[in-house]
Amino acid sequence: MPDLPANLAQTLTVPFEHRLLFTRDVFAPENTTLAQVLTPRESGERVRVLVACDDGLRTAWPSLTEQILAWFSAHSAVAELAAPPLALPGGENAKATFAPLEGIWAAIASAHLCRHSYIVAVGGGALLDLVGFAAATAHRGIPLIRIPTTSLSQGDSGVGVKCGVNLFGKKNWLGAFGTPHAVINDLSFLRSLPPRERRAGLAEAIKVALIRDAAFFATICARSDNIAGGNHAAFEEIIATSARLHFEHIAGGGDPFERGSARPLDFGHWAAHKLEQLSGFRVGHGDAVAIGLALDLIYARRTGLLDAATCEQAIALLRRFGFDLHAPELEQRRADGHRLVIDGLEEFREHLGGRLSIPMIRTPGVRLDLHELDQRVVDAAIDELRDRHG
Ligand SMILES: NC(=O)c1ccc[n+]([C@@H]2O[C@H](COP(=O)([O-])OP(=O)(O)OC[C@H]3O[C@@H](n4cnc5c(N)ncnc54)[C@H](O)[C@@H]3O)[C@@H](O)[C@H]2O)c1
Ligand SMILES: [Zn+2]
Numbered sequence: 001m002p003d004l005p006a007n008l009a010q011t012l013t014v015p016f017e018h019r020l021l022f023t024r025d026v027f028a029p030e031n032t033t034l035a036q037v038l039t040p041r042e043s044g045e046r047v048r049v050l051v052a053c054d055d056g057l058r059t060a061w062p063s064l065t066e067q068i069l070a071w072f073s074a075h076s077a078v079a080e081l082a083a084p085p086l087a088l089p090g091g092e093n094a095k096a097t098f099a100p101l102e103g104i105w106a107a108i109a110s111a112h113l114c115r116h117s118y119i120v121a122v123g124g125g126a127l128l129d130l131v132g133f134a135a136a137t138a139h140r141g142i143p144l145i146r147i148p149t150t151s152l153s154q155g156d157s158g159v160g161v162k163c164g165v166n167l168f169g170k171k172n173w174l175g176a177f178g179t180p181h182a183v184i185n186d187l188s189f190l191r192s193l194p195p196r197e198r199r200a201g202l203a204e205a206i207k208v209a210l211i212r213d214a215a216f217f218a219t220i221c222a223r224s225d226n227i228a229g230g231n232h233a234a235f236e237e238i239i240a241t242s243a244r245l246h247f248e249h250i251a252g253g254g255d256p257f258e259r260g261s262a263r264p265l266d267f268g269h270w271a272a273h274k275l276e277q278l279s280g281f282r283v284g285h286g287d288a289v290a291i292g293l294a295l296d297l298i299y300a301r302r303t304g305l306l307d308a309a310t311c312e313q314a315i316a317l318l319r320r321f322g323f324d325l326h327a328p329e330l331e332q333r334r335a336d337g338h339r340l341v342i343d344g345l346e347e348f349r350e351h352l353g354g355r356l357s358i359p360m361i362r363t364p365g366v367r368l369d370l371h372e373l374d375q376r377v378v379d380a381a382i383d384e385l386r387d388r389h390g
Contacts, residue, residue: 001182001262009245016179020159020247022240026147026186027067029074036119037078037145037182041116044107044294048082050111052131054090054123056148058193064122078120082111090127095165095172102133113142118181120145124197125153125285128203129172132163136176143181149189151201151235152286155242156208156265159183170347171273173258184242187236195322198235200286202227202321203268207293210314211243211267214365219312224320261354262369270295274344278329282375290323291330291385296380299373310363325389330382339382342375 009031023033029326038047050331051068058064064086072081086107088095092099113119119142120132148158164175188196202220209217219241228236249265250256263269263319272292283291296316300306332340349356360368 006355009253010281017070017181018161018179018247019182019251020026020181020243022185022189023184026073026184026188026299027064029070031339032075032299033184033297034071034145034147035075035078036104037184038075040117045116046077047079048111048113048117049120050082050107050113050117051081051085051122052107052127053085054149055087055126057127057189057192058087061189061248062223068122077387080115082113083107087144088123088127088130090124092126092166092276092284094126094145096281098165100130101134101165104131105138106137106144106349108134115139116132117144118143119144119198119253120147122147122149123153124150125149125157125191128158129163129175130165131173131201132178132180133165136163136178141178144178145187145365146180146183146185148183149186150197151190151193151199151239152197152204154185154187154190155239155247155288157206158185158297159247159250160244161250166186167329168316169275169277170336170351171277172351179256183247185240187240190236190239191232196284199321199323200289201239201294203244203286203289203318203323204246205238206314206317207244207267208242208249208265210293210361210374211251211264211291211359212365216241218247221317224317227272228320261274261352261357262359263352263357264367264369266348267359267361267367268296270344270348271295274341274347275329278340279327283327289328290321291325294318294323294325294389296358296360296384298384299377302377302381303361303374305362305368307363314364326385330386339379339381342378345373345375345378 021033026033040047068085119135123126132144135142146158148154161177161179164172167173223234268289272288275288294315296309301308301311330341355373359367360370361367
C-alpha cells in the first residue's frame with residue numbers, strides 16, 4: 001500500500017473590525033452616522049439595505065418609518081432601501097417561535113439581498129438577537145448594522161458579538177457568533193423607555209462595574225440619586241460607559257467567541273437565565289440579572305469572598321434603581337424540596353460547554369471564577385433574599 005499523504009494543518013486569521021458609534025437622532029436627514037458605515041464593498045456602488053424595526057419602538061416613536069424613508073431619500077447617493085422597512089415584534093416572544101425568523105428570511109429573499117447588502121436592525125436586544133440570527137444565516141452571513149434602542153441593548157447585548165433565538169425552552173439555544181459591521185447607539189431612543197426597560201441597562205452597568213471597574217462602580221453609586229430621580233444626562237452617561245466597557249471586553253478579554261469556559265460578563269447570569277425561563281419570561285432579562293447579582297453577591301458574602309459592606313452597598317444600589325430582588329419563581333421546587341432555579345447551574349455549564357465557571361467578585365473590579373457552588377449556601381442565599389425582599 002502506498003504511504004498516506006501527510007496530514008495538513010494551517011491557521012486562518014481573519015481580522016474583524018468592531019465599531020461602536022454614538023449619536024442622537026440617527027434618522028434625522030442631516031445625520032451622517034449611518035452613511036459613514038454603509039460602505040460599499042466596491043467603491044462607487046450604492047449599497048442595498050433592508051431595515052428591520054421593533055414594533056414596540058415604532059409605537060413609542062410613531063413617525064419612525066417616515067423618518068427612515070426620509071433619511072434614505074436624503075442619502076440616496078450612498079444607499080437605497082431594498083424593500084420598505086420591515087416591522088417585527090419586539091420583546092422576548094419574538095425569539096420564541098420560528099415564524100418571525102422565517103418572515104425575515106423571506107423578506108431577505110424577496111428583496112434579493114446579497115453579501116454586499118446590509119441589514120439594519122433597529123430595536124431592543126430581543127429584536128437584535130432575532131434579526132442578527134437571520135442575517136448571520138442567510139447567504140451564510142449578510143453584514144449587520146445594529147441600532148440598539150433599549151438601555152440593555154445599548155449598554156450590553158447590542159455591542160456584543162452574539163445573536164440567537166430560544167429553542168427547547170432554553171434561552172439562545174440556537175444562535176451564532178459574529179461581529180456586527182457596526183453598532184450605532186442613538187442615545188435619543190433611551191428617552192422613551194418604560195421603567196422596566198430603563199432600569200434593565202442599569203443592572204448590566206452595575207454588573208460590568210463590579211466585575212471590571214471599581215471607579216465606575218463608585219460613579220454609579222455617586223450618581224444613583226440623580227439617575228433614580230430621572231436625570232437623563234446621568235442615565236445616558238452610565239449606559240454609554242457600560243457600552244464602552246462591554247465593547248472593550250470583546251477585544252480585550254481574550255476570548256471574544258467564548259471558546260474557553262470563563263464568562264466574566266455573565267456575573268449573576270446563571271440564576272438570571274433560569275429565572276427568566278421558569279417565569280415564562282414574565283421576569284425580564286434586566287430584572288432577572290438584578291436578582292441573580294443579589295443572589296451571587298450574598299453567596300460571595302456568605303462564603304467569605306466579599307465583605308458585608310460592599311455586598312450591602314451593591315444590593316442597596318439595585319434597590320435604589322427600583323429592582324425587586326425576589327421573584328415567586330425562586331420558590332418553585334421539586335417534590336423533594338430542591339429549588340428548580342438551582343438547576344440553572346447545570347444548564348449554564350451545558351450552554352458554555354466544558355467545566356462550570358461562575359464569575360464572582362472579591363471586591364469591585366476584582367473577579368474570580370468558581371468551578372463549583374455549594375448548593376446549601378445557594379439555598380440559604382435565596383432564603384435570605386426571600387426573607388429580606390420577598
Ligand atoms: N446577544 C447577546 O449577547 C445578549 C446579551 C444579553 C441579553 N440578550 C438578549 O436581549 C434581550 C433583552 O433585550 P432588551 O432588554 O433590550 O429588551 P427587549 O428587546 O425585550 O425590549 C423590551 C421592550 O422594549 C420595547 N422597546 C425597544 N426600544 C424601545 C424604546 N426606545 N422605547 C420604548 N420601548 C422600546 C420593545 O418593543 C420591547 O417591547 C433578551 O432576549 C436577552 O436574551 C442578548
Ligand atoms: Zn445580561
